[in-house]
Amino acid sequence: MRVTVNRKAHFNAAHRLFCRDWDDTKNKEIFGKCSNPNFHGHNYELIVGVTGEIDPQTGFVIDMKVLKDLIYSEVETEFDHKNLNVEVPEFKDLNPTAENIAVVIWNKLRIKLSKDLDLSVTLYETPRNFVTYTGK
Amino acid sequence: MRVTVNRKAHFNAAHRLFCRDWDDTKNKEIFGKCSNPNFHGHNYELIVGVTGEIDPQTGFVIDMKVLKDLIYSEVETEFDHKNLNVEVPEFKDLNPTAENIAVVIWNKLRIKLSKDLDLSVTLYETPRNFVTYTGK
Amino acid sequence: MRVTVNRKAHFNAAHRLFCRDWDDTKNKEIFGKCSNPNFHGHNYELIVGVTGEIDPQTGFVIDMKVLKDLIYSEVETEFDHKNLNVEVPEFKDLNPTAENIAVVIWNKLRIKLSKDLDLSVTLYETPRNFVTYTGK
Amino acid sequence: MRVTVNRKAHFNAAHRLFCRDWDDTKNKEIFGKCSNPNFHGHNYELIVGVTGEIDPQTGFVIDMKVLKDLIYSEVETEFDHKNLNVEVPEFKDLNPTAENIAVVIWNKLRIKLSKDLDLSVTLYETPRNFVTYTGK
Amino acid sequence: MRVTVNRKAHFNAAHRLFCRDWDDTKNKEIFGKCSNPNFHGHNYELIVGVTGEIDPQTGFVIDMKVLKDLIYSEVETEFDHKNLNVEVPEFKDLNPTAENIAVVIWNKLRIKLSKDLDLSVTLYETPRNFVTYTGK
Amino acid sequence: MRVTVNRKAHFNAAHRLFCRDWDDTKNKEIFGKCSNPNFHGHNYELIVGVTGEIDPQTGFVIDMKVLKDLIYSEVETEFDHKNLNVEVPEFKDLNPTAENIAVVIWNKLRIKLSKDLDLSVTLYETPRNFVTYTGK
Numbered sequence: 001m002r003v004t005v006n007r008k009a010h011f012n013a014a015h016r017l018f019c020r021d022w023d024d025t026k027n028k029e030i031f032g033k034c035s036n037p038n039f040h041g042h043n044y045e046l047i048v049g050v051t052g053e054i055d056p057q058t059g060f061v062i063d064m065k066v067l068k069d070l071i072y073s074e075v076e077t078e079f080d081h082k083n084l085n086v087e088v089p090e091f092k093d094l095n096p097t098a099e100n101i102a103v104v105i106w107n108k109l110r111i112k113l114s115k116d117l118d119l120s121v122t123l124y125e126t127p128r129n130f131v132t133y134t135g136k
Numbered sequence: 137m138r139v140t141v142n143r144k145a146h147f148n149a150a151h152r153l154f155c156r157d158w159d160d161t162k163n164k165e166i167f168g169k170c171s172n173p174n175f176h177g178h179n180y181e182l183i184v185g186v187t188g189e190i191d192p193q194t195g196f197v198i199d200m201k202v203l204k205d206l207i208y209s210e211v212e213t214e215f216d217h218k219n220l221n222v223e224v225p226e227f228k229d230l231n232p233t234a235e236n237i238a239v240v241i242w243n244k245l246r247i248k249l250s251k252d253l254d255l256s257v258t259l260y261e262t263p264r265n266f267v268t269y270t271g272k
Numbered sequence: 273m274r275v276t277v278n279r280k281a282h283f284n285a286a287h288r289l290f291c292r293d294w295d296d297t298k299n300k301e302i303f304g305k306c307s308n309p310n311f312h313g314h315n316y317e318l319i320v321g322v323t324g325e326i327d328p329q330t331g332f333v334i335d336m337k338v339l340k341d342l343i344y345s346e347v348e349t350e351f352d353h354k355n356l357n358v359e360v361p362e363f364k365d366l367n368p369t370a371e372n373i374a375v376v377i378w379n380k381l382r383i384k385l386s387k388d389l390d391l392s393v394t395l396y397e398t399p400r401n402f403v404t405y406t407g408k
Numbered sequence: 409m410r411v412t413v414n415r416k417a418h419f420n421a422a423h424r425l426f427c428r429d430w431d432d433t434k435n436k437e438i439f440g441k442c443s444n445p446n447f448h449g450h451n452y453e454l455i456v457g458v459t460g461e462i463d464p465q466t467g468f469v470i471d472m473k474v475l476k477d478l479i480y481s482e483v484e485t486e487f488d489h490k491n492l493n494v495e496v497p498e499f500k501d502l503n504p505t506a507e508n509i510a511v512v513i514w515n516k517l518r519i520k521l522s523k524d525l526d527l528s529v530t531l532y533e534t535p536r537n538f539v540t541y542t543g544k
Numbered sequence: 545m546r547v548t549v550n551r552k553a554h555f556n557a558a559h560r561l562f563c564r565d566w567d568d569t570k571n572k573e574i575f576g577k578c579s580n581p582n583f584h585g586h587n588y589e590l591i592v593g594v595t596g597e598i599d600p601q602t603g604f605v606i607d608m609k610v611l612k613d614l615i616y617s618e619v620e621t622e623f624d625h626k627n628l629n630v631e632v633p634e635f636k637d638l639n640p641t642a643e644n645i646a647v648v649i650w651n652k653l654r655i656k657l658s659k660d661l662d663l664s665v666t667l668y669e670t671p672r673n674f675v676t677y678t679g680k
Numbered sequence: 681m682r683v684t685v686n687r688k689a690h691f692n693a694a695h696r697l698f699c700r701d702w703d704d705t706k707n708k709e710i711f712g713k714c715s716n717p718n719f720h721g722h723n724y725e726l727i728v729g730v731t732g733e734i735d736p737q738t739g740f741v742i743d744m745k746v747l748k749d750l751i752y753s754e755v756e757t758e759f760d761h762k763n764l765n766v767e768v769p770e771f772k773d774l775n776p777t778a779e780n781i782a783v784v785i786w787n788k789l790r791i792k793l794s795k796d797l798d799l800s801v802t803l804y805e806t807p808r809n810f811v812t813y814t815g816k
Contacts, residue, residue, distance in 0.1 A: 565737055566737075575738075638739070640739075641738070641739035644734065644739045646683060647734070671688070673686070675741075676684040
């Protein structure tokens with residue numbers, strides 16, 4: 001009897017899409033205005049899903065306050081009001097696309113969670129674009 | 137060719153988190169303000185998903201009106217404007233966490249649906265916290 | 273050149289509609305299931321609007337962090353996870369309808385704000401019902 | 409390491425529910441006001457999900473602009489501001505229920521996408537009714 | 545001390561934009577695909593606002609159930625699952641733009657409400673287009 | 681009989697809060713993490729409201745397509761995927777707070793609209809913070 005518990009969070013950040021293997025012309029050609037060297041930004045909306053058994057005493061899969069605090073310490077303090085390319089070490093050599101940001105967040109949370117819990121990360125880059133990663 | 141049909145519904149209720157195995161101090165310690173003995177409450181948003189084959193004549197997996205009426209009779213009339221701990225028999229000995237409410241709703245709907253249909257229940261306790269149960 | 277700055281906040285609470293002038297039968301007749309003596313509850317969504325001149329140096333009508341903290345101390349700490357009828361002094365003799373809650377919040381915030389600022393309070397009791405009070 | 413990329417789109421259309429095997433009385437009996445011969449309509453919200461490996465250079469599963477343009481050419485130009493029963497060939501003999509529209513959209517997009525990508529289609533007929541088809 | 549109480553409602557309808565003073569070519573030129581003679585449709589979202597004094601006993605400006613029932617009888621039963629041009633008498637000679645629909649709804653509700661109440665009607669034709677009419 | 685027509689639009693941008701009258705220490709003290717010299721960013725949601733008489737032939741206050749195109753040419757092409765501080769001339773000497781961005785957008789649109797139309801601009805910086813300017 002496994003239930004998924006989801007918690008929404010939020011961070012604002014600047015980024016640009018940029019591949020180190022390519023010169024500026026190629027980056028501009030592939031990424032268009034998303035590669036603006038002066039950066040642009042987003043309100044990222046994050047949904048973290050944790051799947052597991054319900055504890056018979058608490059009635060919780062995971063205490064929502066514990067999950068909220070984990071997202072805060074692992075994601076919000078690291079990403080909020082930051083320039084992802086310049087200030088977040090994971091993106092020094094990794095293009096901060098929504099796909100890669102979701103995988104980075106998943107990896108940061110995965111090592112903090114008990115192994116009997118499954119994890120999914122959904123990240124909205126805009127209200128119309130979002131990605132999901134489940135580690136599979 | 138299986139399609140999932142989803143219907144949203146809504147109910148308001150009061151509850152408190154409370155484990156009968158523990159005294160008030162332990163309940164307060166574990167559940168914090170969610171264990172307020174005077175209760176607090178939520179606008180619960182419910183999404184019921186039913187998966188099955190499309191009927192070639194109606195073009196329906198299930199008639200949405202039938203599903204809407206089922207949610208009304210099984211869930212809304214039982215939970216809406218109620219105190220879950222005091223007035224809903226399923227929670228007399230079960231802590232009304234979002235996880236447990238979702239499982240109770242799933243069980244109530246499951247027995248009313250044909251066996252060739254799969255069922256999922258997603259319950260928003262707040263716009264930022266929600267759970268999903270699929271019976272697996 | 274006056275601009276309105278709006279901040280959203282959130283609290284969960286239990287309540288019942290109840291008029292002290294009437295007996296239980298009359299309360300039930302007028303308020304129906306909203307008068308359930310065991311209480312029900314809501315996720316209240318609050319939008320506080322503050323209108324004033326833009327400060328030429330900060331570019332702010334009011335620092336959003338100041339407004340957020342004010343809503344937290346005046347409204348969220350007082351109302352969140354509470355039973356409005358039982359635990360919030362303003363509703364000891366006042367029926368906690370959405371209308372009256374909005375007026376109470378407006379009065380609590382009004383005295384904390386500079387007189388050259390205008391104030392509006394919008395309160396969602398459910399996603400389909402909301403009220404606005406501007407002090408006029 | 410497979411990630412799902414989702415893109416939202418929108419179209420408005422008129423339709424009526426109608427099964428060619430039945431006379432008007434039977435259609436009216438089964439579909440009620442949804443079978444109004446003068447048609448009614450919806451703002452359809454569409455979410456297209458594409459699952460695949462992240463390209464190590466672009467950081468994309470699929471370029472969101474490519475996906476957006478594909479939805480535009482295959483779905484929006486065909487369905488937007490149209491009468492589905494009268495003007496969209498796929499529904500000449502197929503009842504335009506949300507289920508069937510989702511399958512038709514899935515089939516139109518599937519043949520345009522690389523075979524190593526998985527595809528899901530979620531279609532909101534109203535804010536309260538939506539369906540998902542994944543081709544399984 | 546006047547408070548505005550708002551109630552959301554919903555109806556689906558087909559329509560086409562069409563001015564009787566013009567021939568088909570001119571209609572097509574002015575209204576484009578919105579003038580499709582086979583109709584298209586929308587999920588209309590309606591917000592009705594009623595402003596007045598709070599009754600000291602009920603704590604209501606207007607009983608939300610009364611307002612909900614009024615919207616149902618005056619608007620939903622008349623417009624829902626209808627073809628506005630063909631089946632709604634008010635639009636026999638009036639182009640069913642969002643502006644005109646809002647004014648028609650306002651007029652239908654205005655005569656049913658006490659004169660000491662102010663009325664506003666907001667109508668969403670799509671999630672991105674909406675209009676407001678206050679009778680001024 | 682004046683009606684307000686509203687159109688939603690969207691742009692993504694990077695910015696930092698920064699007052700030229702102050703040194704870095706003072707900027708950091710007043711604006712906190714919003715003054716990060718490497719920038720952060722937002723998905724700005726914009727609602728433009730235009731109030732006027734309904735044209736008796738078109739049934740429009742303003743053709744929504746005209747309004748949409750105006751927002752595109754005046755706002756989206758200038759602000760979308762840009763660094764507001766670095767690339768948008770209006771913010772060379774003006775702090776790009778939500779308040780100031782709303783006033784700048786209002787001024788850009790005002791001169792393009794007929795004088796008998798009233799204009800309002802609402803700008804969401806995040807889903808929880810938004811401002812409105814009406815030119816009064």
